[in-house]
Amino acid sequence: MKYIDKLRNSGLRPTKQRLQICEVLFNTERTFHFTINELEQKIKDKIDNKISLATIYNTVHAFEKKGYLKQIPVNSNQTYFDTNITDHHHFYNLKDGKLIDLEKSDVGPINIKRKIDGKKIKSIEVLVKLED
Amino acid sequence: MKYIDKLRNSGLRPTKQRLQICEVLFNTERTFHFTINELEQKIKDKIDNKISLATIYNTVHAFEKKGYLKQIPVNSNQTYFDTNITDHHHFYNLKDGKLIDLEKSDVGPINIKRKIDGKKIKSIEVLVKLED
DNA sequence: CAGCTATTTAGAACCATTATAAACTGCAGA
DNA sequence: TCTGCAGTTTATAATGGTTCTAAATAGCTG
Numbered sequence: 001m002k003y004i005d006k007l008r009n010s011g012l013r014p015t016k017q018r019l020q021i022c023e024v025l026f027n028t029e030r031t032f033h034f035t036i037n038e039l040e041q042k043i044k045d046k047i048d049n050k051i052s053l054a055t056i057y058n059t060v061h062a063f064e065k066k067g068y069l070k071q072i073p074v075n076s077n078q079t080y081f082d083t084n085i086t087d088h089h090h091f092y093n094l095k096d097g098k099l100i101d102l103e104k105s106d107v108g109p110i111n112i113k114r115k116i117d118g119k120k121i122k123s124i125e126v127l128v129k130l131e132d
Numbered sequence: 133m134k135y136i137d138k139l140r141n142s143g144l145r146p147t148k149q150r151l152q153i154c155e156v157l158f159n160t161e162r163t164f165h166f167t168i169n170e171l172e173q174k175i176k177d178k179i180d181n182k183i184s185l186a187t188i189y190n191t192v193h194a195f196e197k198k199g200y201l202k203q204i205p206v207n208s209n210q211t212y213f214d215t216n217i218t219d220h221h222h223f224y225n226l227k228d229g230k231l232i233d234l235e236k237s238d239v240g241p242i243n244i245k246r247k248i249d250g251k252k253i254k255s256i257e258v259l260v261k262l263e264d
Numbered sequence: 265c266a267g268c269t270a271t272t273t274a275g276a277a278c279c280a281t282t283a284t285a286a287a288c289t290g291c292a293g294a
Numbered sequence: 295t296c297t298g299c300a301g302t303t304t305a306t307a308a309t310g311g312t313t314c315t316a317a318a319t320a321g322c323t324g
Binding site for chain 2: 269270271272273274275280281
């Protein structure tokens with residue numbers, strides 16, 4: 001019931017699958033990073049019924065388009081998503097492929113001096129790669 | 133002959149294929165961004181013989197490991213590489229998927245205030261997404 | 265030149281993601 | 295409550311970038 005309005009207000013029908021995925025993604029103490037496969041596993045663990053992989057892909061993309069999830073730009077064979085949609089950046093641990101949030105206040109202001117005619121900046125994302 | 137020493141000094145045998153790929157990648161006025169498919173096409177256009185796709189993958193990865201190429205962290209189904217290995221950042225035009233270099237001097241210093249125990253920073257990469 | 269190892273190659277395999285098309289479901293209007 | 299339609303879900307197939315394989319080839323050292 002918690003997420004019905006959120007979905008309806010976005011023009012997404014509050015189906016059973018979407019509501020269950022909302023529970024897994026948003027009914028948590030902390031935000032987190034995930035790949036589709038990791039999310040699929042989390043869903044399997046938390047709910048009794050089965051949600052098709054295609055539905056998980058569809059839902060994640062729908063939520064991303066509505067701004068409830070963000071993709072994280074990392075070079076990996078899988079796509080990483082973030083339930084933290086605030087303006088922030090990431091450490092990327094090269095050793096194990098794990099991401100760590102860097103709050104905006106951890107990075108300091110970023111001043112882009114160059115402009116491209118007719119274009120505006122949609123987002124600025126910083127990836128800090130870590131090694132041992 | 134221009135690239136033989138470069139390869140040998142890196143522990144890479146200067147094979148015909150690697151030398152030809154060097155010509156395409158490095159014997160240019162400007163640096164550029166590319167995907168493997170784009171590079172394959174460029175190679176086809178510039179040389180008469182055929183280089184196997186597997187060799188192109190192998191070579192690009194070998195060059196990346198040696199620091200002659202950099203991967204660019206962008207969410208795309210293909211991996212983007214850059215022949216510009218200086219410390220710099222990128223605009224990413226969401227409309228057409230094209231990248232534009234942002235020199236380090238175009239961005240200003242980036243101050244990462246947070247530290248992770250036992251890890252050091254290998255690189256800091258900024259991706260500035262552009263929309264209309 | 266001989267022999268060893270690195271490299272190249274074509275093709276198969278892999279695997280994340282997307283497309284398909286049929287079944288199902290939420291919901292607005294009767 | 296019932297009906298019907300558009301939006302969703304689903305299993306499965308298809309796609310496509312990348313990696314693997316194992317046999318052939320080519321540098322290189324002695």
